[in-house]
Amino acid sequence: MSEVSLGPAVFWLLAAVTVVSAAAVAFSGNIVYSAFALMGTLMGVAGLYVCLAADFVAVVQVLLYVGGILVLTLFAVMLTHRIADVRVSNRSVGRWPAVFIAGAVGAVMLRAALRTAWRVQPAGAPEPTTYGIGNAFLREYLLPFELASVVLLAALVGAVVLSRKELKE
């Protein structure tokens, strides 16, 4: 049974990639490095989705996050970044208050996550999920699905309005 020994190794590898690149996003002083490290996090999370038998969500993650949001972010970084301006990534709250707040929140959440006896049922064999997700979208979740398209249209129009050149006169 090679699968039994391979599964945890893949999980730990993907978790390490995710956490290390998330740390790089958080701690890097250069915003360009942060943006590229964000790609590692997003790909690692997509790999974890595959481990969780969520193939469709993993593909959506790669297409939308890595292909869309990350490219948009890099675009904005390149449009606004000034290499000489080191103040751009300065601290606002201060390093130690931020470490304290994040550490306290993380300790409470980690304790809750590990101490709680979650209702666990044995996970079935991975199977394709597109059929079930399509059914869910067009049955129980039809109204949120349509509302989401309205939200996306509003966001599209809003982004155009925000970023166009104002015509003086």
Added chain:
Amino acid sequence: MSGIGVHHYVAVSVIVFVLGLYCVLTRRNAIGILMGVELILNSANLNYLAFARYSSGGYDGQVFAIFVIMLAAAEAAIGLAIVLGIYQTFQTIDVEAAETLRG
């Protein structure tokens, strides 16, 4: 019980959330703050899928995760448009410079 369970995924999600929170708290660069928000949204999504896999079965968690990704796309588009607007107005994206609205 040596296999990977829901606790492992939730722990990874907590770590990513804390790093995103730190990123949001310490950055003055508006794009950096948006990156922290992306990390936080990803950690929430990881929880949705972990519990969908190990606790509830069904497709509800995956559908919610797709909605979160969709709204993150809208958030990124609007947020970056606002950042570009701030940059055109103030010539910087330091969030502390954009204090014209302060009463």
